């Protein structure tokens with residue numbers, strides 16, 4: 581007889597999560613973003629639960645000694661899984677890639693029996709997601725199988741699953757003759773500037789209707805944004821062209837929304853998803869910076885999204901002094917980027933078939 585889910589404590593954790601401050605739109609070092617935004621938020625959602633992500637913890641039925649590693653599922657428990665995306669461009673370097681594994685994935689991704697992190701990793705040209713529905717589907721489908729789900733759900737009325745999804749896009753940043761340029765970077769200091777994200781820039785400046793990636797990015801941006809971003813420029817107060825940074829931000833923000841909505845069709849009443857969106861800023865010979873753009877949760881009939889917006893013409897920006905250098909702060913509708921509104925969307929919860 582399956583135990584009925586008791587979501588009361590999970591709701592309290594979620595309430596606590598949404599009271600945690602978050603700072604959006606500013607170039608920060610990757611470590612700061614991963615630890616102070618993604619990891620701290622994600623742990624808040626599962627605080628107090630026995631965390632299960634090592635394949636050995638699921639080994640109850642093994643004929644070998646390994647069955648002794650199997651977790652006690654009568655305790656309130658959570659099974660976690662992790663998916664992330666970024667553009668497949670080779671330009672990412674330093675903190676943005678390696679740090680993500682060290683700081684975020686090492687804590688929430690499944691650990692294989694030989695000790696490797698098993699992340700769902702997708703690298704679509706242009707970043708974000710090729711298809712939010714497919715990303716949501718495979719991430720949830722790979723997390724646990726039905727026998728394990730049954731044991732988990734029957735073990736304790738509070739036990740649940742957590743799906744973590746971190747979406748990324750990227751934009752280059754160059755300093756030439758004292759002037760900051762967004763949308764370009766160099767492979768190395770002795771190479772010439774080139775576009776980054778090349779896929780987004782090419783879609784906006786050289787659109788070919790037969791090119792599937794161009795079409796996908798145009799669709800991700802939305803037609804109005806595509807028209808705007810391919811014909812107009814967005815400048816900071818002091819005249820820095822940030823059009824490509826805004827385009828990269830919108831691709832990630834549209835991606836988080838599509839993926840969050842798709843998760844409503846994949847998860848059951850015990851499924852909780854935490855999604856983030858950010859843009860990696862590529863600089864030659866230096867660690868990449870990261871701009872945090874959005875966070876979202878999906879749980880028990882409610883999708884909540886807090887993000888910079890998705891209309892290109894409402895973006896502005898400024899360069900601010902931070903850590904001894906100039907950092908970009910993206911602004912949407914003139915709002916305080918540390919106090920962005922939370923949007924709520926209701927959905928019908930799929931009931932588990934156990």
Ligand SMILES: [Zn+2]
Nearest residue numbers: 667669777778
């Ligand atoms: Zn790219």
